[in-house]
Amino acid sequence: MAAKLIVSSFFFFFILFFVTSNGALNVITYGAKPDGKTDSTEAFLRAWTVACGSAKGATIYVPKGRYLMKEVEFQGPCKSRILVHINGTIIAPTDYRALGNSGYWILFKKVDNLTVVGGNLDAKGAGFWDCRKYGKDCPVGARSITFNWANNVIVSGLTSINSQATHLVVNSCNNVIVRNVKLYAPDESPNTDGIHVQSSTGVTITGSTLQTGDDCISIGPGTRNLFMKSIKCGPGHGVSIGSLGRELNEDGVENVTLTNAVFTGSDNGVRIKSWARNSTGFVRNILFQDLIMYKVKNPIIIDQNYCPDNQGCPNQTSGVKISQVTYRNIQGTSATPEAMTFDCSPSNLCTEIRLHDIKLKYMNETATSSCNNIHGTTSGVTDPESCF
Numbered sequence: 001m002a003a004k005l006i007v008s009s010f011f012f013f014f015i016l017f018f019v020t021s022n023g024a025l026n027v028i029t030y031g032a033k034p035d036g037k038t039d040s041t042e043a044f045l046r047a048w049t050v051a052c053g054s055a056k057g058a059t060i061y062v063p064k065g066r067y068l069m070k071e072v073e074f075q076g077p078c079k080s081r082i083l084v085h086i087n088g089t090i091i092a093p094t095d096y097r098a099l100g101n102s103g104y105w106i107l108f109k110k111v112d113n114l115t116v117v118g119g120n121l122d123a124k125g126a127g128f129w130d131c132r133k134y135g136k137d138c139p140v141g142a143r144s145i146t147f148n149w150a151n152n153v154i155v156s157g158l159t160s161i162n163s164q165a166t167h168l169v170v171n172s173c174n175n176v177i178v179r180n181v182k183l184y185a186p187d188e189s190p191n192t193d194g195i196h197v198q199s200s201t202g203v204t205i206t207g208s209t210l211q212t213g214d215d216c217i218s219i220g221p222g223t224r225n226l227f228m229k230s231i232k233c234g235p236g237h238g239v240s241i242g243s244l245g246r247e248l249n250e251d252g253v254e255n256v257t258l259t260n261a262v263f264t265g266s267d268n269g270v271r272i273k274s275w276a277r278n279s280t281g282f283v284r285n286i287l288f289q290d291l292i293m294y295k296v297k298n299p300i301i302i303d304q305n306y307c308p309d310n311q312g313c314p315n316q317t318s319g320v321k322i323s324q325v326t327y328r329n330i331q332g333t334s335a336t337p338e339a340m341t342f343d344c345s346p347s348n349l350c351t352e353i354r355l356h357d358i359k360l361k362y363m364n365e366t367a368t369s370s371c372n373n374i375h376g377t378t379s380g381v382t383d384p385e386s387c388f
Contacts, residue, residue, distance in 0.1 A: 024061035024085065025051055034065020036091055041070045052078035052111075062086040062119060069106070071099050071142065076111035076150070086119020086158075092142075096128035096164060099142040105164070106145045108153075115154040121145060125162040129189045141165035141191065147173055156180055166193040167212070173200045180207045187235040189213035194236065197223050199251065205231065212236040216266070220244075221281060222251035231261040238268030238296070241286070243306050245279035245320040252282035252320075259289045269299040269330075272322060274345070276307045279319035286325040293332030299360050300327060302374075304345040318345035324352045331359040339367035339384055342374045350374040358382050 028034065030050075031043035044060075044067075051058035057080050065088045092098070092105055099105050105123055108114060123144045131138040144163040147153055151174045159182040160167040167183040170176050178195060185192035194210035197203050198220025209232045210216035216233035219226060219241045233239060239261070241253055263269045270288045274281070293299040302325075304318040322344065339360040344350035353376030360367050360383065371387035378386040 024059040026061045026063065027067070028063060032062075032067055034063065034067055034088060036066030036068060038068060039070060040067045041072050044069060044072065045074075048074050051082050052076060055079050057081040057083070059083045059085055062088045062090070064088045066091055068093065071102055071105060073104075073107045073109055074111065075109050078111055081113040081115075082111070083115045083117065085117050089120040089122055091122045092124045094124055094127070096125070096131065097139055099139070099164065101139045103140050103143060103165075104146045105142040107148065108146070108150055109148045110150065111147075111153075112151045114150060114152070115156070116158060118157045119159070121158070121160040123160070123163045125164040125185065125189065125192065128164040132190050143167070143169045145169070146171065147176065149173065151175055153177070159183075161185070162189075163192050165191050166196045166218075168195045170195070170197045170200050170203055172198075173203070175202045176200065176204070178203070178205045178208065182209045183212060185212045187213055193218045196220060197226060199223070201225050203227070205229075208232070210236060215240045218242075219253055219256060221253065223253045224255055226256045228258045229260050231258070232264070233261060234264035234266040234294075234296075236266050238263060238266045238271050238298075240268065240271040240273055241283055242271070242273035243275055244281045244283065245274040245277055245318050248278055248280065250279050250281040252284070254282070254284045256285070257287045257289070258291070259287070261290075262292045262294070263296045263299070263332075264294045265296070265335075267297050268301055269293050269296045270301075270327070271298065272302045272325070273306050274304045274318040274320035276305045276313045276316045276318050276345075278316065281320040283320060283322045284324045287328070288326070288330065289328040291330045293330065293334065293360065295333050295335040297335045298341060299332065299334050300330065300340040300358075302342045302344055302350060305343055317347040319348060320345065321348045322350040325350070326354040326356070327358060328354075328356045330357075334360050334362045334367050337362050337368055338370055340369035340387075342369070342371045342387070344373040346373050350376070352376070353388070354379070355382050355386055355388075356380045358384075360384060
């Protein structure tokens with residue numbers, strides 16, 4: 001623990017040193033207005049152009065205030081390391097259609113050695129959610145902050161509220177650290193996942209609070225070496241691997257760890273989900289450890305028969321192969337009688353599933369479990385009793 005504190009202290013000292021010694025590029029100098037009304041998009045882009053072209057490490061500084069920003073893409077590659085230090089709040093236009101149909105609000109693309117520290121994002125997603133709810137002609141919805149094809153990225157201390165869609169996306173990246181972020185959206189807001197990771201290697205997510213209308217963390221195809229620790233989830237749909245297997249030729253998910261997490265009132269705890277379709281995908285070498293559940297509807301669930309409205313997959317089975325999944329020291333309460341559900345594919349059985357010290361109750365009574373097409377082992381205390 002002492003070593004971690006030293007590393008953390010060094011990081012923030014480095015950030016402070018970096019800001020004060022490199023002549024920060026203040027976005028106000030480039031024309032941004034902290035009044036929450038003036039469009040500051042071009043001002044931010046001007047500051048980015050200077051920072052990205054600098055041969056030395058550069059800092060973009062966003063002072064306190066509210067900055068209106070439309071859809072924006074910060075493009076790399078850049079010549080050196082960039083720090084984006086946000087003290088203020090970046091807000092989206094009130095008219096949700098102003099973010100267009102690109103699928104993103106703030107996008108960092110092909111930028112290596114990037115650090116984003118602090119600040120608030122307010123995507124003002126309520127209008128978009130209403131559009132979705134009432135079936136109007138809606139845009140696709142914008143993810144609040146996205147990192148595409150970026151390497152060696154740190155996101156620290158960011159708060160995001162009311163995203164139209166997913167708050168934070170890590171796509172096709174390597175070596176990404178997300179820590180101490182807070183992501184909030186109402187329980188009923190559709191598809192407002194907290195963090196989505198896909199096609200990425202070496203991602204670490206720690207010390208974060210995720211209260212959303214969809215998955216707190218969703219893990220898509222091609223994710224490898226993902227480590228998650230000290231996560232608070234709920235409301236939301238839990239930590240989900242998937243949904244996978246939507247496409248026939250799809251990359252798998254492997255080497256994923258979630259430890260020291262608390263789930264409160266979420267629809268799911270830890271979930272693995274795949275479409276009931278043919279697929280080359282897989283899930284393997286997964287560890288869920290030291291988790292606490294408070295009134296979670298499905299604390300532990302594998303669902304390989306995902307087929308919304310029976311469209312696109314009737315009478316099929318999942319080709320996603322799930323193996324080497326360990327559940328260790330998971331305790332708390334289930335909001336439903338069935339605390340563990342393993343509904344695996346009849347054509348690709350779940351194998352090497354391990355339960356160790358599971359203690360889940362339903363209203364202070366014994367909960368139940370159900371199994372389909374699964375092979376596994378148990379050790380230590382298993383309550384509810386394993387159905388393997």
